[in-house]
Amino acid sequence: MAIGCAISMVAQRNPLYSAISLIGVFISLACLYVTLSAPFIAAVQVIVYAGAIMVLVVFVIMLLNVDQAERPPRRLRSLIPIAVGLAAVLFAEAVFIIFFVQASPATPAHNISNVGLTASIGTGLFTGYLLPFEITSILLLMAIVGAMSLARRGGLIQPQANRNETETSNQR
């Protein structure tokens, strides 16, 4: 199901449909996390990805609703044989890896294990991984400031023609 949704996501022309397919991918991945005994990560997956990020993406798609541009004529036609050759090499590597991955042992039976529960994740996050956690918080702060300054009207990037009038409007 995840693969089907992902293929549909790439195949859709309309970005809104591909966003909905991506939500399907996220939900099915959350189900896989539950089977991998990681309920906290599954919940965070649903809330953060399928909730927040996809709402943001769909909002931007709605905001910037442009008509579907026609596919421009294909360029770089001379590179097609090289591309086919590289694809063959990649496929050969994938087959090679698949034949070696077959020998990997099965996942151990999920008996009593506290790995993946919220308590163990919180304990690990605030003891062994405190520094990455703090760096992550600083990263989030930088993202907030950056997104605000980018998306603000008349922000850092603005067209040359509008620059003078926005400067005068800022002075007012």
Add this chain to the structure above:
Amino acid sequence: MNMAPQLSWYLALSAVLFTIGVVGVLIKRNVISMFMCIELMLNAVNLTFVAFSSFFRDVSGQLFVFIVMTVAAAEAAVGLGIIIAIFRNRESLDVDDSSVLKL
């Protein structure tokens, strides 16, 4: 009967999802579609992390998934801000129209 999902299945699924994401980034021309394909690749890596974390009974993988999700959220916010700024300047979402940085 050995019907328990093996580690290799999860790894194979993750590899397939990552490949689909790479193909999407390569063939899409819409900025938002490329953006969503990048999210798909991040999710494939997350699946690998969780699979190994469950296999080795180690919680570190899930902590890194948490951090990767945070990075993805930050990237979504900043990336969509950049997309809005580009669209405001160029009136287009095609990457070929934005091949140069200057206006």
